[in-house]
Structures are given as C-alpha cells and as structure tokens.
Amino acid sequence: MSTDPQPHPYRRCFVSGNDPATTARLVEMVRALGIEAASTDQIRVGQTITQEVVRLITDADFIAVVITDRAQAFVAYELGLAQGLGKPAFVVFVGGQALDLASAYMVSIADDREIESVADDLERFVRHAKRPGTPPSRGEPAPAQPLDWARDRLKALRAENGPDRYRDFEVLCAEIFRAADAEVALVGDDRTVGADLVVWLNDIAFELGGPTLVECKFYGGGVGSVIKNSEATVRSIEAVMDRSDAKLALLVYDHDRLKAPPSLHETPRVLSLAIEDVIQAVEHGNLDKMILKRRERALFAGRPQ
Incomplete structure (x- = not known):
C-alpha cells in the first residue's frame, strides 16, 4: 500500500486497543493515510480519562480498534461510545475471535505480527465508509443509465x-x-x-x-x-x-x-x-x-x- 495520503473525507481518527504495541502500530497505519490519529495516550494533564475519551471520540470522524485476548472492558466502552455517536468503526480482531458488531467493518488476523496485513483493508474502508451523520441514500435514485x-x-x-x-x-x-x-x-x-x-x-x-x-x-x-x-x-x-x-x-x-x-x-x-x-x-x-x-x-x- 502506498504511504502517500489518499483523497478521502476523513481528517481525524480515534484509535483504541488493549495492547499498547499493537495499538501504536495501528496508529502509524492511520497516520500513513494522512489522517490525524488520537488515542488515550494523548490524555491532557489535569483532565479525567472519561472526559478526554469522550472529547477525542466526539472530535473524531471514525474509530479504529484492535482487540487482542487481553482485558477488553475499556475498549468495548470506547467502541460502544463511538458507535453510539454514529462514528464508522474499523475493528481488527487478533487471534481469530469475533463479535457480531453492527455497522462495523471487521477483520480477523491470527496474531499481532500480522497487523500490517490489514493496511489495504483500512485504506479501502477510509475511501468508502461515509462520514458520521451521513445516512445511506434513501432519496431520489440516480439518473437512469442505459446498459x-x-x-x-x-x-x-x-x-x-x-x-x-x-x-x-x-x-x-x-x-x-x-x-x-x-x-x-x-x-x-x-x-x-x-x-x-x-x-x-x-x-x-x-x-x-x-x-x-x-x-x-x-x-x-x-x-x-x-x-x-x-x-x-x-x-x-x-x-x-x-x-x-x-x-x-x-x-x-x-x-x-x-x-x-x-x-x-x-x-x-x-x-x-x-x-x-x-x-x-x-x-x-x-x-x-x-x-x-x-x-x-x-x-x-x-x-x-
């Protein structure tokens, strides 16, 4: 995948994960697309974690999540908050586990050494997933075209x-x-x-x-x-x-x-x-x-x- 920024409607992403090293690699993959990536390691001094998480997710255009077999409570909270706010979600499951998540693009990999293998999926997701608050088109259909x-x-x-x-x-x-x-x-x-x-x-x-x-x-x-x-x-x-x-x-x-x-x-x-x-x-x-x-x-x- 090219590291040159691709044209897309996104500027900010909140990255969540329960393994610091793997999450950091996902952050770099997001930034390689020319998108600002924020995570909980950027919590401002003097602010509560909950307040900052809400702010960062609210300011983000979408959320990218990597879930391993470690404790998942706070990751589930951040993902649930993002989806409650209508943010598109890109979710990577490490180890083959999977959840039934609505309105989330999910990818499974065998272990965290394969995290870079989802780069093309991430790029494609960014190009196609719609901005927060943009509903699927349900209005007038596009003009007819003969086939x-x-x-x-x-x-x-x-x-x-x-x-x-x-x-x-x-x-x-x-x-x-x-x-x-x-x-x-x-x-x-x-x-x-x-x-x-x-x-x-x-x-x-x-x-x-x-x-x-x-x-x-x-x-x-x-x-x-x-x-x-x-x-x-x-x-x-x-x-x-x-x-x-x-x-x-x-x-x-x-x-x-x-x-x-x-x-x-x-x-x-x-x-x-x-x-x-x-x-x-x-x-x-x-x-x-x-x-x-x-x-x-x-x-x-x-x-x-």
Whole structure:
C-alpha cells in the first residue's frame, strides 16, 4: 500500500486497543493515510480519562480498534461510545475471535505480527465508509443509465458454448457492478477468498461495514438442475461466510433456459439475484436499495413465527 495520503473525507481518527504495541502500530497505519490519529495516550494533564475519551471520540470522524485476548472492558466502552455517536468503526480482531458488531467493518488476523496485513483493508474502508451523520441514500435514485451493452454481451454469452463462457460471465458481472460506481476486485485464481468478486457498494458498506462477496454462476441444464445446483452454490457460499469477515454475499446467476430465470434459494447472508435484475437495478440507480430491501425480506422470512 502506498504511504502517500489518499483523497478521502476523513481528517481525524480515534484509535483504541488493549495492547499498547499493537495499538501504536495501528496508529502509524492511520497516520500513513494522512489522517490525524488520537488515542488515550494523548490524555491532557489535569483532565479525567472519561472526559478526554469522550472529547477525542466526539472530535473524531471514525474509530479504529484492535482487540487482542487481553482485558477488553475499556475498549468495548470506547467502541460502544463511538458507535453510539454514529462514528464508522474499523475493528481488527487478533487471534481469530469475533463479535457480531453492527455497522462495523471487521477483520480477523491470527496474531499481532500480522497487523500490517490489514493496511489495504483500512485504506479501502477510509475511501468508502461515509462520514458520521451521513445516512445511506434513501432519496431520489440516480439518473437512469442505459446498459444495452450489458444485455448484448449477455445475449452473446447465452449462445456461447466454449470453456471461456464462465470466466466471461464473471468479467461481465464485474463491469455491471462498476457501472453502479462500485469498486470491484476480480478474485481470479485466489480461491482462498471463496468468491469470484469482492464488491464495495457505498450504502451497503455503510450499513454492513464492509464489502460484499459475489459468486457468479452461469447454469446449464433443465430448470430442476438449475434450482438444485443453485442451492448447492448457496450452501457453499454460506460455508465461506462462516470463515470470513464478510456479512453479505450475492449469487448472481443466469442460465440458458428460454424462460425467465426462476426464483432461487437464498438466506439472510446469501442473496440470489438474476443478472437481468442486477442490470435493471443499475440502470435505475437503485442497486444498493434493491439489495438492502431483499436482505430485509430474507431476514424477516427467516425469523421464527
């Protein structure tokens, strides 16, 4: 990661942690991005710790936290205070432990010697997480943009039978997400990620605290085979979610049947979206809103009655 300051809306960060050495390294990573970093070691003489913590967190644009297996009470207090004030949170868990934190981007590392490995995640978080008090956009959608080029390429893919069709479908999906102003990383041969794409969509990153994993599938065979294979894909993605920091994944699919793609199995963590629905949502500027609405519906459907 470059140490040159990157353009972003943040100026101040409060850094918290229960291991002084690891916390100091996180402070340096924040400062390398051109952001002022404050922590409890900067408490002013004559002030109570609680008063100063409240002041520093209130003045900060976001909080960065590193949590080890040491005592965590004051770290939990500082993180809770920051989230209560609506501050975006970047949280690193050392040792693989994890908590279910709302509106926080969480990264797990094996031990504190790997703290520098989260530098790219921190930089990406800073570029995408919204400023305190900035709600997800719920107003008028962005102006419509035609994606006829995407439909033309999808039509050509449906007629293609070569070995490159599946890879070409992944590339097409990536370009469609980029048309929605998302940052997209093609995973390629790195199967440790467990998905084809890693996608940052602004409103979803704000609400869920991180990127969305995307698995792209072009199914062949009859409708029954499509449904059966898609259920197996969702189960596989669920297993990936169990061992990753991601909070949401998408199965973006198409198949070569003449009829419209069927509604496929999904869970609150893995949504199944027909590529045609994604194209239409991007055209109307409401992809984030559509995904969050589908997630709310899946959450409601999964509640015990």
